[in-house]
Amino acid sequence: MEAIQGILEFIDQIFVKLSFWFSAQLANFLPDWGVTFIMMFATVLVLIVFGLASIIWINVFERKIIGRIQDRYGPNRFGPWGLLQCVADMIKLLTKEDVTPTKADRLIFNLAAVAPVIPTFMILAVLPFGRGMVAADLSIGYLYIVAVGCLGTIAIFMAGWSSRNKYALLGGMRTVAQMISYEIPMVLSVVGVLLLVGSLSMVSIVEAQGQWRLPFVVLQPLAFVLYFTAAVAEVNRSPFDLPEGESEIVAGYHTEYSGIKFAMFLLAEYINAFSICAIATTVFLGGWQGPILPSWAWFFIKTYFLYFVLIWMRGTLPRLRVDQLMNFSWKTLVPLALANLMLTALVAKLVPQYSHVGAIAFLVMNVVVIVCIALVKYPRWRRDRREVVLVPRTATPQVDSS
Amino acid sequence: MSVEQVVFLVLAVAAVGSAVGVVISRNIFYSALLLVACLFIVAGFYVLLEAPFLAAVQVLIYVGAIAVLIIFAIMLTERMMSKTVRGWNEQWWIALIVTVCLVAVMLYVVVTANWQVSDAATPSDAIVALGQTLLSTYVLPFEVASVILLMALIGAIIIAREEEPVGVVGEQKEEER
Numbered sequence: 001m002e003a004i005q006g007i008l009e010f011i012d013q014i015f016v017k018l019s020f021w022f023s024a025q026l027a028n029f030l031p032d033w034g035v036t037f038i039m040m041f042a043t044v045l046v047l048i049v050f051g052l053a054s055i056i057w058i059n060v061f062e063r064k065i066i067g068r069i070q071d072r073y074g075p076n077r078f079g080p081w082g083l084l085q086c087v088a089d090m091i092k093l094l095t096k097e098d099v100t101p102t103k104a105d106r107l108i109f110n111l112a113a114v115a116p117v118i119p120t121f122m123i124l125a126v127l128p129f130g131r132g133m134v135a136a137d138l139s140i141g142y143l144y145i146v147a148v149g150c151l152g153t154i155a156i157f158m159a160g161w162s163s164r165n166k167y168a169l170l171g172g173m174r175t176v177a178q179m180i181s182y183e184i185p186m187v188l189s190v191v192g193v194l195l196l197v198g199s200l201s202m203v204s205i206v207e208a209q210g211q212w213r214l215p216f217v218v219l220q221p222l223a224f225v226l227y228f229t230a231a232v233a234e235v236n237r238s239p240f241d242l243p244e245g246e247s248e249i250v251a252g253y254h255t256e257y258s259g260i261k262f263a264m265f266l267l268a269e270y271i272n273a274f275s276i277c278a279i280a281t282t283v284f285l286g287g288w289q290g291p292i293l294p295s296w297a298w299f300f301i302k303t304y305f306l307y308f309v310l311i312w313m314r315g316t317l318p319r320l321r322v323d324q325l326m327n328f329s330w331k332t333l334v335p336l337a338l339a340n341l342m343l344t345a346l347v348a349k350l351v352p353q354y355s356h357v358g359a360i361a362f363l364v365m366n367v368v369v370i371v372c373i374a375l376v377k378y379p380r381w382r383r384d385r386r387e388v389v390l391v392p393r394t395a396t397p398q399v400d401s402s
Numbered sequence: 403m404s405v406e407q408v409v410f411l412v413l414a415v416a417a418v419g420s421a422v423g424v425v426i427s428r429n430i431f432y433s434a435l436l437l438v439a440c441l442f443i444v445a446g447f448y449v450l451l452e453a454p455f456l457a458a459v460q461v462l463i464y465v466g467a468i469a470v471l472i473i474f475a476i477m478l479t480e481r482m483m484s485k486t487v488r489g490w491n492e493q494w495w496i497a498l499i500v501t502v503c504l505v506a507v508m509l510y511v512v513v514t515a516n517w518q519v520s521d522a523a524t525p526s527d528a529i530v531a532l533g534q535t536l537l538s539t540y541v542l543p544f545e546v547a548s549v550i551l552l553m554a555l556i557g558a559i560i561i562a563r564e565e566e567p568v569g570v571v572g573e574q575k576e577e578e579r
Contacts, residue, residue: 144458153466154438154470161431
């Protein structure tokens with residue numbers, strides 16, 4: 001029994017041990033600061049390579065499932081089960097001609113192709129991929145994610161403006177409007193969880209869920225739904241893909257981009273979608289915690305499950321209109337997030353932490369909020385207003401005198 | 403020179419350079435982007451001073467909110483599709499007077515202030531301490547600030563609202579039918 005536990009422990013910590021072994025090897029012939037520097041560099045390299053490599057399977061995974069939803073096969077020509085499809089795509093994108101429109105603002109046009117990728121990789125730095133597997137456990141963890149995330153807005157607007165294409169500009173405008181509206185519910189919904197944890201660090205959030213013995217999705221189901229909805233809008237994925245709605249404005253802000261620059265936007269989009277799933281996993285689904293399987297396996301199982309939900313939403317839901325989009329954020333998500341935050345603060349003061357009573361109190365609070373919304377939004381007592389037929393005042397009613 | 407000083411010098415040159423760029427750029431969109439760069443570099447100073455919370459808030463508020471608001475304003479200007487979006491610099495001399503006054507006040511403060519130097523290490527739970535201070539010692543300024551923001555919000559709504567004579571709304575709707 002102990003032998004099995006030892007093996008499980010070893011598999012669980014395999015990456016941490018690998019990094020210790022590597023730094024020990026370096027310490028043989030390098031001074032301390034050299035080891036620190038190379039280890040930091042190696043960590044960044046691992047994260048970037050992981051981000052780039054994950055595109056390979058995320059892309060095939062997404063196309064296969066979208067294919068199933070739309071009753072077709074999806075990619076199945078290149079490699080077993082079409083697994084190498086992404087390689088073919090990349091070769092195509094890399095060998096395509098790189099066109100810059102003559103009237104475009106060259107400096108910003110080229111800068112904008114690189115800019116959206118940087119914040120996406122920066123977010124990976126604070127995600128705990130497993131027990132002890134975090135590149136930088138910042139004390140401001142979640143705040144850092146929010147701060148870095150808002151850089152993407154500017155990058156996308158740079159792309160839209162510098163293309164000098166009306167569709168690109170429209171896409172850029174839509175992006176700015178959408179991203180600043182959905183940032184608010186996205187942040188507010190997580191604040192409830194942060195109140196329960198008492199810390200912004202991503203690692204403490206995971207550990208607090210271990211102390212509760214429950215993932216926060218049980219304590220804060222409403223916040224989870226709000227976060228996930230707002231985050232999907234924040235990364236411009238369907239059904240909130242208005243900035244690049246292809247049936248309306250060609251391809252939105254990246255209309256004029258081709259070849260490798262287009263690939264960069266695609267890359268940023270996929271990694272962003274992965275990050276929001278990873279953040280939702282960390283904050284609401286208990287992160288890397290789970291029985292038997294190694295911690296990193298649990299993290300990826302939960303994250304890819306959420307990614308599957310994203311694809312599912314993309315395949316099922318139609319795109320929103322602009323006015324619906326704004327109304328949904330400001331009139332539904334923001335008030336709900338505020339209500340959730342205030343009630344969470346109240347309940348967190350009243351009930352003891354890490355107890356069953358507390359968990360039940362939070363569940364009851366959420367059910368109450370959800371029932372209240374349902375009553376306000378879809379009231380049973382409210383009937384449709386009757387159509388009032390206005391009779392002109394001058395006309396006298398015709399008397400039937402036959 | 404220590405590593406900190408080198409980093410500080412690099413950041414300072416970059417910050418001042420981008421700030422000058424904001425002022426002298428002919429294209430207003432370039433000015434906005436350089437402003438973003440400048441504010442972002444200021445966040446770098448906070449990281450250097452081991453104040454990660456301030457750095458994150460700086461990026462969040464100045465880059466994420468204020469710079470985006472400026473870009474929003476540019477977006478709504480006329481002729482933004484033209485090759486160069488010209489800035490209007492006719493009032494530069496007023497700005498100069500204000501800037502000179504501001505610099506004078508800041509120089510006076512820098513020179514006369516009694517700077518307290520502490521060797522104590524930066525506390526690791528600075529956020530907790532900051533939050534408790536904001537909601538106990540400085541609760542009044544904190545609340546006043548939020549009331550001012552609320553006033554600004556309501557004011558913006560009032561200004562932006564379409565002018566509709568009050569009380570006639572219902573009748574108009576009936577006529578539309």
